[in-house]
Amino acid sequence: MDFSTLKNLKTSEFEDAADGYRAVSHMASSAKDALEQRINVKLRESLSGEAAEAALTQLRALSQDFHYTQVECGVISTALNALAADLQAAKKKLDAAVADAEGEKFTVEKNGSVTYPAAGDEYQGKTPPGGTANGVTDETAKALNRQAANFDPNPHFARAQAYADRITAALEEATTADEKWAPKLRSLKADDDLTVSAADWVDAKKDTGGVSDGAKRYLDSIKEPPQHGAPEDNAEWWKHLSADERDAYISLHPASIGAMNGLPADARDEANRTVLAETRGQYEVKLAALTKAEPPEFESIGARGDMKYSQKWLDWHHEKERLEGKLKGMRAIQDRFDRTGHRGLPEAYLLGFDPDGEGNGRVILANGNPDTAHHTAIYVPGTKSDISIIGEDDGDTPSDLKRSENLWKQSSRLAPGQRISTITWLDYDAPDDIFTEATQDKFAKKGAPILHEFLEGNRSAHQYATGSHGHTTVMGHSYGSTLIGDTAKTASWNETPIPADDVMVAGSPGMQAAHAADLGIDPKHMWAMGGDWSDWLVREGGRNAGLGGDRTVPTDVGFGGNIMKSDAEGHGAFWNEGSLSLRNQAAVTTGNYDLVEHE
Incomplete structure (x- = not known):
């Protein structure tokens, strides 16, 4: 990232965009809840028969669409806030270095170098000339510059070089953040159909993991949950988080929040429903791939060609039964959600x-x-x-x-x-x-x-x-x-x-x-x-x-x-x-x- 871009950057624009995505996430959540807790209930109470069941099936699919929108927009919102936090940290360092340099009447050039005026003891009737310091981050180069400053007759050189180095370090930090977040943000997109599939939920979990890996600075700004905290400690921690901070933790760490005793039931429910949807998607994708790769059921043994179950098939069958059983349990949980009001x-x-x-x-x-x-x-x-x-x-x-x-x-x-x-x-x-x-x-x-x-x-x-x-x-x-x-x-x-x-x-x-x-x-x-x-x-x-x-x-x-x-x-x-x-x-x-x- 160049000097002008970072100097003129308004990280509030990323935060405003994050607020927008968070608002969409909340609207999707409200729509999902309205479908599950009010609209579906009223439909069950007033209608019955095949048409009503078909309508309920469509409404359940729509509810899944809203849930997926809620989760993905929540992740995007947190990613944008995390990007803003990374860039804001770099921008603060840049602004501080520029202010310090300009406070000494140095000139910060458009490329981030620092120009300093003539100064120092006259030599042969001349004041040591000014110059321009270009920042470096390599430690060897820094050491050489410090050595050169010790022998330079202009006392401004050493300080100008220090400001230039600070500016360059801030620019590199911003560039690193930009390079880290650009591919992550580009990957936060759904496919172009209107069906939320198992693969979509697998992708959503992958998105969450990618954003979580990059959001360390942002999460570090939020008070960490108690380590092995008692339920009362967990409740107290949650109580003092802002709404955005709670949303960030639910978005990036749904499994941890869902398992945390002492937290409100609605927060744990929101987190665990995300875990359920993403896990169900993973298991369905695994089962589909496994079903397509069935090994031979029997293998021959001995000279007479007697047959027995092959170990590969037995392992395959065991894993298939395991996945099917877990998915049956997940469907039972979803069925309970779908029967709200029944x-x-x-x-x-x-x-x-x-x-x-x-x-x-x-x-x-x-x-x-x-x-x-x-x-x-x-x-x-x-x-x-x-x-x-x-x-x-x-x-x-x-x-x-x-x-x-x-x-x-x-x-x-x-x-x-x-x-x-x-x-x-x-x-x-x-x-x-x-x-x-x-x-x-x-x-x-x-x-x-x-x-x-x-x-x-x-x-x-x-x-x-x-x-x-x-x-x-x-x-x-x-x-x-x-x-x-x-x-x-x-x-x-x-x-x-x-x-x-x-x-x-x-x-x-x-x-x-x-x-x-x-x-x-x-x-x-x-x-x-x-x-x-x-x-x-x-x-x-x-x-x-x-x-x-x-x-x-x-x-x-x-x-x-x-x-x-x-x-x-x-x-x-x-x-x-x-x-x-x-x-x-x-x-x-x-x-x-x-x-x-x-x-």
């Missing part, structure tokens, strides 16, 4: 997402905003929980996502006029086998601090949004209750209670304690229910495996909690719509303890 369902908030996280994948999905809810229930699933089946019903038994939905509907009926949020929390490595892994405590022990931090984050975010704590129930199914037991035990060892008002378990094989009080849980706020003979087998298996202290499970009278009536016909049937089990859970969730039917 049968009264509230907006959904994706509070955590990583298809490969914690072994089985990481999904935290809320029905309704937990930050402003009067009552929040966090449901922790048990053995075999996996992102691949998180939206898959098992016969008459609802999926993990549907269980939270059913609880939301029943709780909303019991507490009309009050805000309800129910959350499916799969953020731990659940056991994969009921007979071996599910009899061990190690999965619960590892997941306990993760759940505890989420509960703390839920409380901090609610405090941040409303100034008070809402009523929170943490509930576990099967091995999920063992995890809650370890979570409560960890909290009590630190002389703090588990961050929940009520603890509720269903089909529990044991909570690592003989009594509720041993976990620091008030027995009046400990609730348990069991099911029929198949559920009895799970409870007794856990008792015999030692998951309950002194062979005690929560549905035993000796455990000390409230034992609720249940009509569940099966280990996973506690959330069936219209069931007594679900009504009892909803009564606890909404704090209507007098409506609970006890054994």
Whole structure:
């Protein structure tokens, strides 16, 4: 970049352009939300049939268009702000050097060189002449210039050379910024069709990575998030960021923001939806390429030419099944977004997402905003929980996502006029086998601090949004209750209670304690229910495996909690719509303890 360009540069023009793109991003976000939360809802309420479904399909595609626009414009806005920050730093150095030079009555030429007047002691009746210093950045050249200045009779030469060097350094810094950002900005463009494809989302993630790599100076100007911060620290950090700074972090670090406990649900949701869309695009592209490259299924062995499955095909098949399973889980999450308004369902908030996280994948999905809810229930699933089946019903038994939905509907009926949020929390490595892994405590022990931090984050975010704590129930199914037991035990060892008002378990094989009080849980706020003979087998298996202290499970009278009536016909049937089990859970969730039917 030449001297005149940098001297006359107005970085505010880049910042104004960034504001424009940010405004477009916000408008696209608002349009997406309007489609998902209002227009689609009204359409579902007023119309039905093939035409209505076709219209909903088109509206969902339009919503994806707006989401893509929101993400890309957010990245462009941040890139422009980062470019302005880099150029502004160089321009400040240039302006300072020019001001210092002109303060000594030196002349800064159009090429950035510095002309100085005659000065110094006369020699043979003449004053040492002036001259022009040309800046250099090479250290060897600088040393030679310093040596020359020591022998030059004109004292202005050394100072003029220093100003020229500063000007040249500023110009090189600006040139480096320009060369860094020019290709990055040119790459921030979509293809020329009107369809947001999987490849487009892969490209969006690539764009984000490129901008993030170049935006170090800009991000350094923003206060960094706490390193390994507690949820309260995270909430405090977020509170003191400006709207533009929050947007920048969501644009460039969506996965980090989406996983940060204590942040507002709407911020985590926005970040995680971006991660979901980009990850789904990556997986779809990978699956399409893999499907086209199927190796031979069999290979011959031995002299007789016997056949066996080839190892290449087995590896290929395993990877294909893995990708298909993860994509099935991602589609289930998107399906929940698309069903907002269906049968009264509230907006959904994706509070955590990583298809490969914690072994089985990481999904935290809320029905309704937990930050402003009067009552929040966090449901922790048990053995075999996996992102691949998180939206898959098992016969008459609802999926993990549907269980939270059913609880939301029943709780909303019991507490009309009050805000309800129910959350499916799969953020731990659940056991994969009921007979071996599910009899061990190690999965619960590892997941306990993760759940505890989420509960703390839920409380901090609610405090941040409303100034008070809402009523929170943490509930576990099967091995999920063992995890809650370890979570409560960890909290009590630190002389703090588990961050929940009520603890509720269903089909529990044991909570690592003989009594509720041993976990620091008030027995009046400990609730348990069991099911029929198949559920009895799970409870007794856990008792015999030692998951309950002194062979005690929560549905035993000796455990000390409230034992609720249940009509569940099966280990996973506690959330069936219209069931007594679900009504009892909803009564606890909404704090209507007098409506609970006890054994």
